[in-house]
Amino acid sequence: QSVLTQPPSVSGAPGQRVTISCTGSSSNIGAGYDVHWYQQPPGTAPKLLIYANSNRPSGVPDRFSGSKSGTSASLAITGLQAEDEADYYCQSYDSSLFVVFGGGTKLTVL
Amino acid sequence: QVRLQESGPGLVKPSQTLSLTCTVSGGSIASGDYYWTWIRQLPGRGLEWIGYVYYSGSSYYNPSLKSRLTMSADASKNQFSLKVSSVTAADTAVYYCARHASRTAMIDYWGQGTLVTVSS
Numbered sequence: 688q689s690v691l692t693q694p695p696s697v698s699g700a701p702g703q704r705v706t707i708s709c710t711g712s713s714s715n716i717g718a719g720y721d722v723h724w725y726q727q728p729p730g731t732a733p734k735l736l737i738y739a740n741s742n743r744p745s746g747v748p749d750r751f752s753g754s755k756s757g758t759s760a761s762l763a764i765t766g767l768q769a770e771d772e773a774d775y776y777c778q779s780y781d782s783s784l785f786v787v788f789g790g791g792t793k794l795t796v797l
Numbered sequence: 798q799v800r801l802q803e804s805g806p807g808l809v810k811p812s813q814t815l816s817l818t819c820t821v822s823g824g825s826i827a828s829g830d831y832y833w834t835w836i837r838q839l840p841g842r843g844l845e846w847i848g849y850v851y852y853s854g855s856s857y858y859n860p861s862l863k864s865r866l867t868m869s870a871d872a873s874k875n876q877f878s879l880k881v882s883s884v885t886a887a888d889t890a891v892y893y894c895a896r897h898a899s900r901t902a903m904i905d906y907w908g909q910g911t912l913v914t915v916s917s
């Protein structure tokens with residue numbers, strides 16, 4: 688049981704927009720800790736996709752965006768491409784300064 | 798560019814101790830802004846935080862694993878290490894070492910991961 692809750696799967700056709708939610712609590716996201724998102728294509732290590740709720744590292748396309756409100760965060764992907772098919776994880780701190788992850792969401796591009 | 802590389806046995810017998818080392822290049826583990834982290838991924842499952850260590854040796858462990866964990870850091874070798882005692886098949890996983898920003902928990906660099914199988 689992950690501390691942060693994500694939908695197990697989402698899907699969309701090429702060119703469409705999809706969103707992935709990440710729900711926490713008052714001891715993690717709601718306590719003001721930043722949310723980060725990672726992309727993990729099959730067989731590879733996770734890669735930082737969005738940091739500090741809504742910031743993109745250099746090289747990440749602007750099709751990816753993040754937001755945070757209250758005890759939840761969201762990742763949005765617009766203009767879906769086949770190469771976006773991967774697992775996506777949200778992550779934050781909790782009040783004990785433990786690192787917490789979401790259970791992961793598998794994105795399927797139809 | 799910071800690079801992290803895990804090393805250690807890929808096969809460990811049940812009840813023994815799993816030992817992994819992460820070698821960091823392109824940056825110093827003695828930077829005060831970062832913690833050095835271990836994360837694992839059980840087969841077909843999500844990411845599980847194991848714990849992290851500061852270059853001085855102070856550490857935070859996942860409560861569910863704490864009784865079996867030991868982490869350490871060696872700034873002179875720019876390495877940090879993980880030991881998990883009394884392993885069972887449930888500890889079979891890909892183990893990642895990574896760097897995370899101490900203030901925000903952002904994990905900006907990951908190792909490629911190493912599969913550790915617990916089997917007799």
